Amino acid sequence: QVQLVESGGGLVQAGGSLRVSCAASGRTWIMNVMAWFRQAPGKEREFVAAISWTGGSTRYADSVKGRFTISRDYAQNTMYLQMNSLISEDTAVYYCAAGSGLVISALTSDYHSWGQGTQVAVSS
Numbered sequence: 001q002v003q004l005v006e007s008g009g010g011l012v013q014a015g016g017s018l019r020v021s022c023a024a025s026g027r028t029w030i031m032n033v034m035a036w037f038r039q040a041p042g043k044e045r046e047f048v049a050a051i052s053w054t055g056g057s058t059r060y061a062d063s064v065k066g067r068f069t070i071s072r073d074y075a076q077n078t079m080y081l082q083m084n085s086l087i088s089e090d091t092a093v094y095y096c097a098a099g100s101g102l103v104i105s106a107l108t109s110d111y112h113s114w115g116q117g118t119q120v121a122v123s124s
Helices: none
Strands: 002-007 010-013 018-026 033-039 046-052 058-060 068-073 078-083 092-099 118-123
Touching: 002 092, 018 033, 018 092, 018 118, 033 078, 046 068, 046 078, 058 068
Parallel strands: 010 118
Antiparallel strands: 002 018, 018 078, 033 046, 033 092, 046 058, 068 078, 092 118
16 A cells, blocks of 8 residues: 655644654555544544645645645655644644545545654643
């Protein structure tokens, strides 16, 4: 399938910014959509943002609209999540995911490849 490796997580103060990256390798030609999900301790994994790999259309969770920006470098097989105005509720492990569907989905079941996750911690 597709191998995904996240990087760029860390500790940041509330109101600050952070960018996480996801590098894809392997059978990247099967990717149609890539997404970011996150999981806080004791909570279910939740959708953050997704992008059409070829067209660049995007979708965001309401909780991050206006603060987070998803983008991709098609030539480098890399996806990014720029996170601004961070709040404590953004603290979680952030996972990137790849899917082959035609819809920019917010469902974990629509993604077949997952990274190992990168920790983002926001201190208040």
